[in-house]
Amino acid sequence: xxxxxxxxxxxxxxxxxxxxxxxxxxxxxxxxxxxxxxxxxxxxxxxxxxxxxxxxxxxxxxxxxxxxxxxxxxxxxxxxxxxxxxxxxxxxxxxxxxxxxxxxxxxxxxxxxxxxxxxxxxxxxxxxxxxxxxxxxxxxxxxxxxxxxxxxxxxxxxxxxxxxxxxxxxxxxxxxxxxxxxxxxxxxxxxxxxxxxxxxxxxxxxxxxxxxxxxxx
Amino acid sequence: xxxxxxxxxxxxxxxxxxxxxxxxxxxxxxxxxxxxxxxxxxxxxxxxxxxxxxxxxxxxxxxxxxxxxxxxxxxxxxxxxxxxxxxxxxxxxxxxxxxxxxxxxxxxxxxxxxxxxxxxxxxxxxxxxxxxxxxxxxxxxxxxxxxxxxxxxxxxxxxxxxxxxxxxxxxxxxxxxxxxx
Numbered sequence: 001x002x003x004x005x006x007x008x009x010x011x012x013x014x015x016x017x018x019x020x021x022x023x024x025x026x027x028x029x030x031x032x033x034x035x036x037x038x039x040x041x042x043x044x045x046x047x048x049x050x051x052x053x054x055x056x057x058x059x060x061x062x063x064x065x066x067x068x069x070x071x072x073x074x075x076x077x078x079x080x081x082x083x084x085x086x087x088x089x090x091x092x093x094x095x096x097x098x099x100x101x102x103x104x105x106x107x108x109x110x111x112x113x114x115x116x117x118x119x120x121x122x123x124x125x126x127x128x129x130x131x132x133x134x135x136x137x138x139x140x141x142x143x144x145x146x147x148x149x150x151x152x153x154x155x156x157x158x159x160x161x162x163x164x165x166x167x168x169x170x171x172x173x174x175x176x177x178x179x180x181x182x183x184x185x186x187x188x189x190x191x192x193x194x195x196x197x198x199x200x201x202x203x204x205x206x207x208x209x210x211x212x213x214x215x216x217x
Numbered sequence: 218x219x220x221x222x223x224x225x226x227x228x229x230x231x232x233x234x235x236x237x238x239x240x241x242x243x244x245x246x247x248x249x250x251x252x253x254x255x256x257x258x259x260x261x262x263x264x265x266x267x268x269x270x271x272x273x274x275x276x277x278x279x280x281x282x283x284x285x286x287x288x289x290x291x292x293x294x295x296x297x298x299x300x301x302x303x304x305x306x307x308x309x310x311x312x313x314x315x316x317x318x319x320x321x322x323x324x325x326x327x328x329x330x331x332x333x334x335x336x337x338x339x340x341x342x343x344x345x346x347x348x349x350x351x352x353x354x355x356x357x358x359x360x361x362x363x364x365x366x367x368x369x370x371x372x373x374x375x376x377x378x379x380x381x382x383x384x385x386x387x388x389x390x391x392x393x394x395x396x397x398x
Binding site: 001003004006007008010011012013014015016017018019020022082083084085150153154155 | 228230231232233234235236238239242243246250264267268271272273275276277278279280281282283285286289290293294297298
């Protein structure tokens with residue numbers, strides 16, 4: 001078929017559409033949804049008993065804020081990258097808070113080694129962290145990808161990874177509110193590990209949501 | 218093009234104005250072609266990339282923000298489709314090699330009979346895929362060129378059955394080898 005004929009057919013099929021909400025609004029909508037879902041879980045599980053004490057420590061508070069900032073920046077970056085004409089540099093937005101978050105987790109591990117002794121003594125299992133991030137993070141990631149499914153023909157993979165990062169970071173921030181973990185290495189291992197598992201799952205299954213041939217639907 | 222004209226057409230297209238949409242896509246076509254041709258050397262492949270881009274533009278038309286310039290949006294989509302197509306072709310090219318490049322490489326005339334050999338091999342495999350009766354009929358009546366009566370005596374098939382089987386065999390071969398009736 002000639003391209004001119006294709007144009008004729010496309011304009012003959014034209015149906016009115018409503019221009020999509022701006023990416024900032026989409027990110028905000030999803031953040032509100034995520035905050036609501038995580039808030040309900042925190043209410044259901046109850047705040048950890050030492051929350052006041054924990055949030056009084058500048059290091060802990062900084063770490064918590066960094067994880068929230070990572071989530072917000074990643075969600076905004078995903079919404080921006082889902083639009084064809086927005087510059088790819090939006091993808092860099094979540095890197096500073098992510099670096100800050102990971103650095104504070106690493107720093108916490110070092111401080112714990114000094115305070116509590118070798119890391120082996122601090123290791124334990126916390127399947128709860130993993131389960132929480134997966135059970136809540138997976139639907140949140142799916143919701144964001146569904147909201148941004150128009151990214152499929154444009155930049156599917158970066159949007160997918162940023163979406164999973166946004167969910168994982170916010171889930172980790174939520175976990176911090178009610179889940180009691182003593183040592184930073186445990187937080188790094190279980191929160192970070194859960195985030196990685198979520199990213200892997202998104203990379204495996206997210207393609208179905210985003211990657212479809214152009215013109216297929 | 219005057220400032221804002223394409224944007225106005227696209228906004229009208231979002232509202233369902235087919236004529237504005239048609240005019241916009243036709244006006245933008247040289248731009249899309251330019252992008253695709255700059256990336257893809259083969260003109261047919263480049264044109265396919267342009268059509269991929271048109272389909273994507275159509276599918277994503279609700280994601281265009283009418284307050285922003287349209288050109289960067291069109292360019293980004295077309296670049297993406299051209300790169301996708303280029304990747305697909307280079308993946309395919311990794312598995313295949315163009316035989317045209319090797320057609321006449323050897324001085325010995327007998328060495329350049331590759332195509333005839335390939336055709337013969339295709340014909341042999343097509344004959345081998347025929348049902349037994351059709352293969353026998355074809356072999357006796359056409360390849361060995363025996364009179365029908367003798368072919369009938371050798372194969373044990375009646376003359377009528379031989380005629381039908383030969384006809385069917387030839388038709389099946391034509392179809393399989395892609396010869397137009």
